[in-house]
Amino acid sequence: xxxxxxxxIDEDLNMNYKxxxxxSRRAFxxxxxxxxxxxxxxxxxxxGSDIREFRIVAGHGRARLVGGRHPETAVWAYNGTxxxxxxxxxxxxxxxxxxENRLDEETTVHxxxxxxxxxxxxxxHLTQKPIAPGETFVYEFDVxxxxxxxxxxxxxxxxxxxxxxxxxxxxxxxxxIQVDRDIVWVLDDWRLLEDAQISPDxxxxxxxxxxxxxxxxxxxxxxxxxxxxxxxxxxxxxxxINTANxxxxxxxxxxxxxLVVAYDGQPVESHEPKGGRVVLGPAMRADVLLDMTGKPGDxxxxxDTFYDGLAYRLLDFVYEQEPLRQRPLDTPVALAAxxxxxxxxxxxxxxxxxxxxxMMxxMMxxxMMxxxMMxxxMMxxxMMxxMMxxxRIDxxxxxxxxxxxxxxxxxxxxxxDPFLNLKLGGSxxxxxxxxxxxxxxxHLHGHSFRVIGRNGNPTRYREWQDTVLLAxxxxxEIAFVADNPGDWMFHCHILEHQAAGMMGVxxxx
Amino acid sequence: MIRTVLAAMFALAxxxxxxxxxxxxxxxxxxxxxxDCCEGYADYLRQNGYKVxxxxxxxxxxxxxxxxxxxxxxxxxxxxxxxxxxEGHVPVKSLDRLLTERPAIKGISLPGMPQGSPGMTGxxxxxxxxxxxxxxxxxxxxxx
Numbered sequence: 331x332x333x334x335x336x337x338x339i340d341e342d343l344n345m346n347y348k349x350x351x352x353x354s355r356r357a358f359x360x361x362x363x364x365x366x367x368x369x370x371x372x373x374x375x376x377x378g379s380d381i382r383e384f385r386i387v388a389g390h391g392r393a394r395l396v397g398g399r400h401p402e403t404a405v406w407a408y409n410g411t412x413x414x415x416x417x418x419x420x421x422x423x424x425x426x427x428x429x430e431n432r433l434d435e436e437t438t439v440h441x442x443x444x445x446x447x448x449x450x451x452x453x454x455h456l457t458q459k460p461i462a463p464g465e466t467f468v469y470e471f472d473v474x475x476x477x478x479x480x481x482x483x484x485x486x487x488x489x490x491x492x493x494x495x496x497x498x499x500x501x502x503x504x505x506x507i508q509v510d511r512d513i514v515w516v517l518d519d520w521r522l523l524e525d526a527q528i529s530p531d532x533x534x535x536x537x538x539x540x541x542x543x544x545x546x547x548x549x550x551x552x553x554x555x556x557x558x559x560x561x562x563x564x565x566x567x568x569x570x571i572n573t574a575n576x577x578x579x580x581x582x583x584x585x586x587x588x589l590v591v592a593y594d595g596q597p598v599e600s601h602e603p604k605g606g607r608v609v610l611g612p613a614m615r616a617d618v619l620l621d622m623t624g625k626p627g628d629x630x631x632x633x634d635t636f637y638d639g640l641a642y643r644l645l646d647f648v649y650e651q652e653p654l655r656q657r658p659l660d661t662p663v664a665l666a667a668x669x670x671x672x673x674x675x676x677x678x679x680x681x682x683x684x685x686x687x688x689m690m691x692x693m694m695x696x697x698m699m700x701x702x703m704m705x706x707x708m709m710x711x712x713m714m715x716x717m718m719x720x721x722r723i724d725x726x727x728x729x730x731x732x733x734x735x736x737x738x739x740x741x742x743x744x745x746x747d748p749f750l751n752l753k754l755g756g757s758x759x760x761x762x763x764x765x766x767x768x769x770x771x772x773h774l775h776g777h778s779f780r781v782i783g784r785n786g787n788p789t790r791y792r793e794w795q796d797t798v799l800l801a802x803x804x805x806x807e808i809a810f811v812a813d814n815p816g817d818w819m820f821h822c823h824i825l826e827h828q829a830a831g832m833m834g835v836x837x838x839x
Numbered sequence: 840m841i842r843t844v845l846a847a848m849f850a851l852a853x854x855x856x857x858x859x860x861x862x863x864x865x866x867x868x869x870x871x872x873x874x875d876c877c878e879g880y881a882d883y884l885r886q887n888g889y890k891v892x893x894x895x896x897x898x899x900x901x902x903x904x905x906x907x908x909x910x911x912x913x914x915x916x917x918x919x920x921x922x923x924x925x926e927g928h929v930p931v932k933s934l935d936r937l938l939t940e941r942p943a944i945k946g947i948s949l950p951g952m953p954q955g956s957p958g959m960t961g962x963x964x965x966x967x968x969x970x971x972x973x974x975x976x977x978x979x980x981x982x983x
């Protein structure tokens with residue numbers, strides 16, 4: 331009998347300050363990264379007068395994900411790094427990003443959470459022709475809101491994102507709050523084999539019908555860190571970005587009180603999350619202020635406790651010998667509001683949106699996987715047709731259609747008739763019903779929305795999000811002004827759920 | 840330092856010997872951490888005299904590949920017992936027979952989650968067809 335396999339990490343990957351300063355991260359951009367910003371500009375530049383230019387190349391690379399005696403991992407990467415280069419701008423600036431495709435297949439880039447014009451949204455066929463191998467597409471858009479965002483492909487997302495294509499996009503406030511360090515943690519999750527290579531089992535039925543491709547290796551900024559050096563008295567703004575295909579994180583900071591100041595880039599009344607645990611579904615972000623209240627030499631674990639029985643230590647905060655200051659800062663922590671239009675709830679249209687399907691859907695009849703086991707339709711009001719008789723599997727074996735539904739429809743591809751038509755400028759409340767046994771982080775393109783209710787109760791913070799995590803059987807109400815014209819994707823950001831049908835289009839016209 | 844990396848994916852290569860005739864071998868049941876019907880199946884096995892260790896894992900897809908379980912014969916959980924792979928909610932009658940007769944196959948499977956099968960809710964509406972896991976075309980092991 332073989333022992334359970336674990337990879338042992340014998341390297342101390344101490345992530346020190348230098349790796350994470352904004353300046354050094356810009357250096358990641360490598361050749362082709364230009365900054366047109368006139369550094370001497372005395373005042374805030376007018377929108378459009380100032381363009382920050384970046385060039386990112388989607389291609390093949392190798393990354394030292396695991397470290398130690400293990401080989402590098404073959405990845406798909408932007409500019410050869412995992413995560414991709416940080417794109418950083420200031421609120422109100424204009425970004426111009428040339429994306430060159432050196433993959434062997436088409437791709438696009440979606441600027442997750444940034445309220446871009448529809449043509450810049452990066453959804454293949456719906457908003458643009460996909461970027462063919464060898465081609466370059468130039469995205470250009472203003473960044474109206476400060477906050478923590480990210481970018482990733484929207485073409486065959488499960489595999490393209492799962493193999494490493496994603497990167498942080500940070501928009502700085504015009505007036506920042508006082509912190510000692512502004513740190514980005516790109517959280518990612520990989521399914522690796524014993525040789526540290528990515529398991530090629532993309533698109534399998536198990537992942538598609540359960541909770542997606544949750545992997546076995548978690549990285550922070552592309553490494554498996556052991557420790558993170560901190561100093562007594564310092565205040566850290568920790569920007570957490572969940573770029574995983576499917577893993578939900580529930581981070582606990584032993585000995586510390588994380589103060590959430592933004593979700594999905596959008597400021598929120600500062601608060602400690604329930605149970606001190608910061609929960610992030612795929613694609614979600616949180617800006618967390620941490621006052622380092624420990625003493626020199628202290629060591630505290632950051633653990634991910636989301637999945638029962640599978641908690642693990644992400645890394646340890648290790649206090650350096652030199653304190654930064656004796657008492658924590660008492661400066662204000664509230665971020666300046668963004669430019670979101672406030673929905674008019676009294677005049678808002680209400681729409682019901684129901685998510686269905688998946689394993690344990692509640693009415694499972696017969697078996698689910700093929701082989702002639704099956705009779706009729708079944709499975710929790712959603713698991714129909716496609717699951718049966720071995721599933722209707724896409725020729726490349728990448729998709730199991732028909733597992734998940736929105737309002738009873740299981741979508742394929744990115745172009746569909748809209749399931750909702752919203753009047754430009756009007757306010758809407760969408761009542762989201764998760765009629766499944768699984769979590770779903772539901773993402774709306776082109777807009778942010780307030781989460782105003784959960785299971786019939788008003789939310790305390792009425793937080794702005796672009797991705798709302800629905801627990802099994804949960805109902806959430808979201809409200810927003812449909813102020814961005816175009817056809818917008820609305821989908822589960824567990825990328826295997828999306829590929830298996832949990833997506834739709836909302837038209838704003 | 841041991842990290843979360845590549846947790847428990849593997850693997851019974853050889854059947855462990857039985858301590859004595861009639862004693863049931865220990866059961867390791869690998870399941871999705873968020874799936875509760877698998878717990879129902881574990882309870883069912885315990886009620887039938889098996890000692891069950893439930894192991895939540897995100898690696899079910901890998902475990903199935905490791906054991907050569909074809910996708911259409913996957914269950915939602917994987918049980919390793921006496922050197923065999925048992926997929927899904929297989930009734931104990933077939934399980935006992937497998938462990939008694941010890942045929943030269945990798946294991947057996949009741950694919951999917953049929954209503955009324957052990958650990959599942961609902962009423963049985965049709966016979967359960969249990970397949971052999973072996974090389975080549977899957978054959979029916981039992982119909983219960």
